[in-house]
Amino acid sequence: MRSISAVLLSLACLVNAHGYVPQIKIGNTYIPGWDVSKDPYANPAPVRVVRRTPNDSGFISNPTSQDITCSIGNSNLPAQPITATVAAGQTVTFLWNTWPLGHYGPMINYMARCSGSCSSFKGNTGTPWFKISQETYANGEWASDKFAKNNHSWTVTIPPKIAAGDYLLRHETIALHGASNPGGAQFYPVCVQLTVTGGGSLNPSGLAFPGAYSATDKGILFNPYQGDAANQAYVAPGGPVTSGLF
Template sequence: MHLFSALAVISVTVLQAAAHGYVPLLRINGKDVPGWDISKDPYTTPQPLRVVRGTKLDSGFISDVTSPDITCSIGNQKLPPGPIQATVAAGGTVQVLWNTWPLGHFGPVLNYLAKCPSSDCSTFKGDTGAPWFKFQQDVFSNGVWASDTLARNNYTYNVRIPSNIAPGSYLLRHENLALHAASSQGGAQFYPGTFILTPVSPTTPFTELSLVCIQLTVTGGGSLNPSGLSFPGVYKATDPGILFNVYRGDAANQVIL
């Protein structure tokens, strides 16, 4: 499937994660909601319950885009699940506050939802079937990539929850896809938390995918129950949105198509 065609709606160490970004905070209706703070939470006993799912720091990398770890992060399902969710109204906004994101890591910001099979999302893996749907993406506007817009907006991104989806419990998959070195395929390795597709050799370009999964309760809304996308399954190593030369003159048009 082409990465950008679905709406009809990818740190081994703390240093790597911090360099590319993680989400220590959300803001909903003016209220701050703690995210997963990779500099503190993994070292706290007992581990705190968070609506933002954590990642293991010692998990190594993912070399296979068909791995279930691509859904949210390596070790996501091995961590103590958090049986808590943040509440947001359909049509409302979830502000995602990254700790950082480097300028020049050009690429889009994409958002997916999957409805949890029960009122408690903590046991929902989302890595089987096709429960996901993409509802929002920002790519390129007025000569600026969405990733740079996020970085210049105090590392803040507004996720707009659809107004017409049915109320219930959802898993939100929010990702940045960096394409600044994605012009060749080969030796890709997906890391947890901040997914970094690193090269086998220093001369091999690579792609970076940074994502978080957030447990939500959506209130109000309508009756739509979209689905149809799968993680793993959506991404292929040769997809135009993964294997991509961001420096081509028509790069933005390529991505949007």
């Protein structure tokens, strides 16, 4: 049975625009992201390090669609011609414009080495992706609520041991408030184009987007209201964090 609050949250979901990433921060430097409220309408289209989407801040409900790679419509849009430079071991902070409490779910981060230039790399074929970090549920709180309470920002550390080069960083939250039914999970991925400097010699890969997720994965078809999430031992989709990166 769905609680009243679950129903209200679902309604809020329908009428409110969802969050997006209008700004990122690397070290102490703020860099424009993709502002869904303005950037799709600007002419000429702005050049950004965060991959563009149409005028859509909604969610993806089919984890095997082309949209799962880098957000809605991204596979049909030209990639951006620039990257942001970050040293291996340094952090990238995603400064979302908003995020609601109660969109229970994990925060997950992946990377993929751009084959050739990131400006011509879609990331939607082969298995270039690897998981670099994730948080699920800890200390009585979903990672998504920790994110919402932290001024809807999330900081990702670039693994110190990956090889220097150009990469996509795929940052994602999955909202599980409606995920007890198949197709009810909501995916919110966003990709940023990075040039990683320094680093080590590792060149991990192994995951595909689309491909890494299916609608019936335990971490995707999941009822977050069925008792304490800790007792359900929630396991995020996409497998474990790649070992040896840090």
